[in-house]
Amino acid sequence: MTRVGIIGLGHGVFGRRSDATVQELAFEAFREAMEDAGIERSRIDASVIGAVPEYHKQRSLAGVVQEYLGLVPKPTWLTEVACASGSAAIRTAWLSIKAGVHDVVAVVGCQKMTELGTAEILALMGRVGEVQWESGFGTTFPGYYAMFAKRHMHEFGTTRDQLTDVAIKNHFYGAMNPKALFRKAITKEKVAASEDVATPFQVYDCCANADGAACVILAREAVAKEVSSAPVWLSGMGCATASMSVLRRPSLVGLPSAEAAAAQAYAMAGITAKDVKVADVHDCFTIAEIMAYEDVGFCKKGEGGPFVADRQTYIGGTVAVNVDGGLKAKGHPIGATGVSMTYEIAKQLRGEAGERQVPDADVGLTHNVGGIGQYCFVQVLTRD
Amino acid sequence: MFKWFGRVNYTPYTKVSDFARHLKNGRLMGSRCRHCGATSFPPKADCDACMSGDFEFVEVSGAGTLVTFTKIVAAPTGFEDVAPYNIGVLDLADGGRALAWLGETVPEADIAIGMELQLVPRILEELEEIKVYYTLERPGTTWSTAAADA
Numbered sequence: 001m002t003r004v005g006i007i008g009l010g011h012g013v014f015g016r017r018s019d020a021t022v023q024e025l026a027f028e029a030f031r032e033a034m035e036d037a038g039i040e041r042s043r044i045d046a047s048v049i050g051a052v053p054e055y056h057k058q059r060s061l062a063g064v065v066q067e068y069l070g071l072v073p074k075p076t077w078l079t080e081v082a083c084a085s086g087s088a089a090i091r092t093a094w095l096s097i098k099a100g101v102h103d104v105v106a107v108v109g110c111q112k113m114t115e116l117g118t119a120e121i122l123a124l125m126g127r128v129g130e131v132q133w134e135s136g137f138g139t140t141f142p143g144y145y146a147m148f149a150k151r152h153m154h155e156f157g158t159t160r161d162q163l164t165d166v167a168i169k170n171h172f173y174g175a176m177n178p179k180a181l182f183r184k185a186i187t188k189e190k191v192a193a194s195e196d197v198a199t200p201f202q203v204y205d206c207c208a209n210a211d212g213a214a215c216v217i218l219a220r221e222a223v224a225k226e227v228s229s230a231p232v233w234l235s236g237m238g239c240a241t242a243s244m245s246v247l248r249r250p251s252l253v254g255l256p257s258a259e260a261a262a263a264q265a266y267a268m269a270g271i272t273a274k275d276v277k278v279a280d281v282h283d284c285f286t287i288a289e290i291m292a293y294e295d296v297g298f299c300k301k302g303e304g305g306p307f308v309a310d311r312q313t314y315i316g317g318t319v320a321v322n323v324d325g326g327l328k329a330k331g332h333p334i335g336a337t338g339v340s341m342t343y344e345i346a347k348q349l350r351g352e353a354g355e356r357q358v359p360d361a362d363v364g365l366t367h368n369v370g371g372i373g374q375y376c377f378v379q380v381l382t383r384d
Numbered sequence: 385m386f387k388w389f390g391r392v393n394y395t396p397y398t399k400v401s402d403f404a405r406h407l408k409n410g411r412l413m414g415s416r417c418r419h420c421g422a423t424s425f426p427p428k429a430d431c432d433a434c435m436s437g438d439f440e441f442v443e444v445s446g447a448g449t450l451v452t453f454t455k456i457v458a459a460p461t462g463f464e465d466v467a468p469y470n471i472g473v474l475d476l477a478d479g480g481r482a483l484a485w486l487g488e489t490v491p492e493a494d495i496a497i498g499m500e501l502q503l504v505p506r507i508l509e510e511l512e513e514i515k516v517y518y519t520l521e522r523p524g525t526t527w528s529t530a531a532a533d534a
Contacts (some may be wrong), residue, residue, distance in 0.1 A: 017455075025418040122461045123461040124390065127460075133397055133483065134483045135392065135394055135428045136392055136393055136394075137391070137471050137485055138463035138466070138469060143456050147454050147471075148452070154452070195457070196455075196468075197458045198454045198455065198458065199457070246481075246483065247483060252452055
């Protein structure tokens with residue numbers, strides 16, 4: 001069966017983009033990816049758009065993006081699994097190539113989150129949980145991860161300082177990423193002085209909403225080898241779910257969906273966690289990155305706190321994690337995030353990450369979570 | 385009557401709507417599958433184990449252990465005026481779990497994972513419309529069931 005290669009990479013600047021519509025944001029990423037691929041637009045067989053519809057005024061987003069990209073009358077469709085919508089788009093594009101239906105597919109993750117006012121955002125925030133039994137008590141997205149953090153601290157002794165270490169690392173690298181929302185390093189004092197959101201979280205434990213887009217162009221092996229001297233391969237593709245309700249999660253110190261998706265991705269790629277040199281993981285909150293280290297096997301369950309405190313996830317450590325700034329500093333335009341992760345890891349494997357380049361990066365991983373873990377996608381990327 | 389459940393209710397219609405009526409009468413009800421006997425709290429009309437849709441309500445004690453908690457400071461729409469508030473997840477002794485506010489019998493400084501708590505039916509009394517919910521309280525906290533199943 002054909003391998004699926006990444007032949008084009010594009011990424012817009014994440015941030016408050018009051019200068020552009022969502023389709024204009026999508027086009028920025030698409031144009032860069034097409035220039036990178038160096039192919040004619042007519043060779044694109046289909047597009048898959050990853051986005052979460054409720055943030056946009058425009059309904060049925062795929063159609064307006066497809067038109068703006070100039071890809072009509074080729075097929076397009078939208079994938080939605082909350083914050084993992086971008087990885088779902090990549091997965092369905094990959095499936096369509098694996099199935100022999102398409103040769104070249106453009107995947108665009110895009111999201112404009114600042115179209116909504118604060119009141120609309122707060123109303124949406126009240127419905128992130130399971131609405132029948134949980135939302136009636138005023139649960140929030142940070143609130144759920146805060147409860148994971150409290151439990152993680154209780155079971156393993158994870159500390160407030162270790163949460164802070166995640167934020168400091170990701171802002172340190174975000175400062176080097178010209179595509180990031182926040183490009184400034186932060187201090188422990190700055191984190192400590194920030195306002196409470198949901199204990200133990202303060203503002204600097206939480207990623208920020210943003211506008212933005214990213215694009216990857218995928219191709220079947222023969223096409224990838226024809227147009228690219230060194231394609232990066234989607235070698236392991238894992239995907240799993242966990243219950244929506246925390247009332248039906250036996251363990252609250254990790255995401256069972258992430259463990260399952262990682263195991264699938266490693267098995268398909270024929271590697272283990274030890275082979276991974278660089279990773280982008282879903283750090284929507286600081287505890288989420290610590291749990292991700294454990295769930296994908298970079299360290300044992302419960303050891304994620306000391307792992308970051310010992311700088312094992314900085315460049316030069318055991319495995320470099322979120323050296324593009326992560327969701328935390330790069331910003332989190334939810335539909336774009338999964339595609340942005342694949343973009344970053346493919347750049348790393350090509351050796352094109354500039355001052356953030358991880359030496360000898362030959363195997364990389366992405367870990368993209370939807371909601372509070374009800375969806376997780378893990379990809380293993382390799383080069384020949 | 386499920387529109388009664390919760391300070392804000394997003395799901396007025398459900399096959400387990402009688403849960404809210406029982407709660408108003410001071411009773412905590414889970415579900416039991418009439419086909420295979422599997423139980424659930426919160427109640428669920430359709431059985432996880434055998435897929436049967438034939439269920440009955442069964443009363444649960446509400447006793448349990450606190451699994452985790454947080455104090456929500458940044459509140460969503462509908463909760464601005466009560467923020468900050470503490471919410472917790474309770475592992476019920478009879479099986480299942482509940483997510484609820486920590487009540488006034490549990491001072492904030494005393495909240496600790498692993499503590500024994502009691503899920504207690506409540507009615508929001510400051511409102512004209514009926515709003516029922518439950519809180520996590522010290523074991524031994526009593527509540528009225530005087531309304532009976534009227």
